[in-house]
Amino acid sequence: IKAVGSLPGLRIPFSPFSVPGGVLPATWWNPGFTFVWNWRKDRNVYRRFGRDTTSIVSFVHGSPMIFTRSLEVGRQVLTGGLEKFDKSPDLKGPFSYWGPNIVDEYGDQWRKHRKISSPAFNNETYASVWDASSKLFAEMVSAQGWSSKDVVELPSIYSVMFKFSLTIFTSVGFGAPLAWSKPPSQGEGDNLSVLECLDIITNTLMFAVAAPSWAWKLPFKWFRRTRRAYDIMRVFMRSQVNTIRESIGLEAAKGDIKLGKDLFSLLVHASDDVGGKKGLSDDELVSLSPPYSFSPIGDVFSFLYAGHDTTAQGLTVALAFLALNFDIQDELVSQIREVTEDRDNDTLDYGKLDKVLAAFYEAIRLYPPGPIVPRVAKKDTVLNVSDTDEPRMLFVKKGTHVVVDLVGIHYHPRYYSDPEVYRPSRWYAKKQDQSSNVREGGDFTGFSFGPRSCIGRKYSTTEAVCFLANLLRDWRVEPLFLVHPNGKAESVDEWRERVFRADMMLTLGLKDHNVRLVRRK
Numbered sequence: 001i002k003a004v005g006s007l008p009g010l011r012i013p014f015s016p017f018s019v020p021g022g023v024l025p026a027t028w029w030n031p032g033f034t035f036v037w038n039w040r041k042d043r044n045v046y047r048r049f050g051r052d053t054t055s056i057v058s059f060v061h062g063s064p065m066i067f068t069r070s071l072e073v074g075r076q077v078l079t080g081g082l083e084k085f086d087k088s089p090d091l092k093g094p095f096s097y098w099g100p101n102i103v104d105e106y107g108d109q110w111r112k113h114r115k116i117s118s119p120a121f122n123n124e125t126y127a128s129v130w131d132a133s134s135k136l137f138a139e140m141v142s143a144q145g146w147s148s149k150d151v152v153e154l155p156s157i158y159s160v161m162f163k164f165s166l167t168i169f170t171s172v173g174f175g176a177p178l179a180w181s182k183p184p185s186q187g188e189g190d191n192l193s194v195l196e197c198l199d200i201i202t203n204t205l206m207f208a209v210a211a212p213s214w215a216w217k218l219p220f221k222w223f224r225r226t227r228r229a230y231d232i233m234r235v236f237m238r239s240q241v242n243t244i245r246e247s248i249g250l251e252a253a254k255g256d257i258k259l260g261k262d263l264f265s266l267l268v269h270a271s272d273d274v275g276g277k278k279g280l281s282d283d284e285l286v287s288l289s290p291p292y293s294f295s296p297i298g299d300v301f302s303f304l305y306a307g308h309d310t311t312a313q314g315l316t317v318a319l320a321f322l323a324l325n326f327d328i329q330d331e332l333v334s335q336i337r338e339v340t341e342d343r344d345n346d347t348l349d350y351g352k353l354d355k356v357l358a359a360f361y362e363a364i365r366l367y368p369p370g371p372i373v374p375r376v377a378k379k380d381t382v383l384n385v386s387d388t389d390e391p392r393m394l395f396v397k398k399g400t401h402v403v404v405d406l407v408g409i410h411y412h413p414r415y416y417s418d419p420e421v422y423r424p425s426r427w428y429a430k431k432q433d434q435s436s437n438v439r440e441g442g443d444f445t446g447f448s449f450g451p452r453s454c455i456g457r458k459y460s461t462t463e464a465v466c467f468l469a470n471l472l473r474d475w476r477v478e479p480l481f482l483v484h485p486n487g488k489a490e491s492v493d494e495w496r497e498r499v500f501r502a503d504m505m506l507t508l509g510l511k512d513h514n515v516r517l518v519r520r521k
């Protein structure tokens with residue numbers, strides 16, 4: 001309690017982020033890992049304790065924690081200097097299963113990872129993302145046979161978005177072929193594509209982190225399939241690394257290294273340099289046991305997870321809201337048509353589609369794929385946690401966890417009027433105020449803020465705007481109602497109730513979500 005400056009809050013047996021806190025069923029005395037989401041309405045801790053910064057102190061297991069839904073406190077934590085608040089070993093998440101990486105590292109190690117990766121995020125990359133997204137969209141329409149249809153039923157929009165963003169990521173990030181009908185696979189005879197492997201890995205990463213080695217060998221289908229998925233991915237990553245190595249080697253032999261600026265090439269090249277020898281062996285590259293030298297695999301996986309599922313979830317949520325809001329769709333479509341009208345061809349232009357971007361932002365505001373931003377105090381420090389006119393300084397002891405709660409910020413009536421309402425115009429209203437597009441680096445906090453904010457923000461918005469603009473231009477998105485056993489179709493309210501139930505594994509989002517597309521005349 002002293003560690004959190006005696007700040008009022010929950011006193012419970014287990015920290016929400018501890019193993020028992022996460023494994024035991026969530027209840028009033030065990031908020032569980034997803035409480036920032038599940039308790040955002042009825043059991044809201046900030047309202048209960050009458051302040052925007054509150055604490056959780058567990059008396060059996062787990063570190064003392066401070067949670068904040070105050071943007072002002074969030075800024076002090078995330079932009080006040082990494083020597084005060086940063087990640088730490090006890091915040092290492094499942095990404096570290098594959099090796100050290102940009103998401104989990106801290107201090108100088110993190111700087112190294114960020115410095116190596118940053119050059120991959122430039123205007124050339126965003127142009128490739130735009131180009132790849134347009135091409136893949138066209139290929140998807142043709143491969144799925146949509147061109148000849150007026151109505152298309154999509155029983156799972158999430159699986160379409162998952163495949164779309166993963167294919168873009170493997171193409172732009174790794175240089176894999178861009179193909180809708182033939183997702184990347186690891187040669188003949190493999191019954192799982194890389195796409196399926198990643199799906200399995202995304203859903204089993206917690207198991208992989210926690211399971212003892214014997215558990216992998218259990219003779220049941222689920223375990224066999226999971227093991228197979230991990231094995232295939234290791235082989236796939238190794239072959240990708242080798243391909244890039246070879247091309248770097250060939251260039252070097254010609255005395256002319258033109259290093260690809262894609263993420264994977266930069267990481268592989270860096271691993272060769274930092275390893276201090278002509279390259280780590282294949283086994284080292286895909287090694288799963290410490291001590292690691294600099295291996296790109298940890299980074300590659302963290303980018304893969306941080307990069308594709310988040311965008312897929314953001315798009316899935318945006319389409320769910322749009323399906324219920326034809327007026328907003330019409331507004332976006334008029335902008336999309338305006339953008340293409342004065343051009344010789346019907347090329348779309350990211351910079352002019354601020355309403356489409358706003359529709360994506362608003363989806364992420366309501367269902368932030370990365371709902372919390374956790375940090376640890378690196379030294380004894382002080383936070384100004386005044387909510388009202390009365391100033392209040394809070395002493396924070398070194399080692400205390402401080403969690404910036406993006407769900408709390410995004411639903412806070414102090415920052416958003418009618419916070420529960422999907423209203424993209426709250427982002428484009430800024431256009432008049434500031435004579436600029438929705439502000440890329442401004443108030444939108446869904447990608448976090450400060451030096452460790454999302455490196456893939458523009459990457460993600462480029463892909464999302466391209467997908468949404470292409471889809472909405474030709475199709476109206478509507479809910480796809482299920483039919484009850486008694487033959488009656490679901491009502492809109494039942495659809496909403498079913499679809500807007502959030503699911504949180506590595507990211508927060510919707511999974512059970514079906515829509516139909518009706519061709520616009």
Ligand code: HEM
Pocket residue numbers: 102103114302303306307308310311314364368369370372373374446447448451452453454455456457459460
């Ligand atoms: C809708 C899409 C996305 C959302 C909402 C999102 C959100 C976030 C958030 C909230 C963080 C901060 C996490 C923290 O500090 O604890 C973050 C970090 C990060 N994101 Fe994203 N992200 C998205 C897309 C992407 C994409 C497309 C990529 C890569 C291509 C990416 C790569 C990363 C990386 C590497 C970090 C760690 C940065 C660091 O610590 O230096 N993200 N993201």
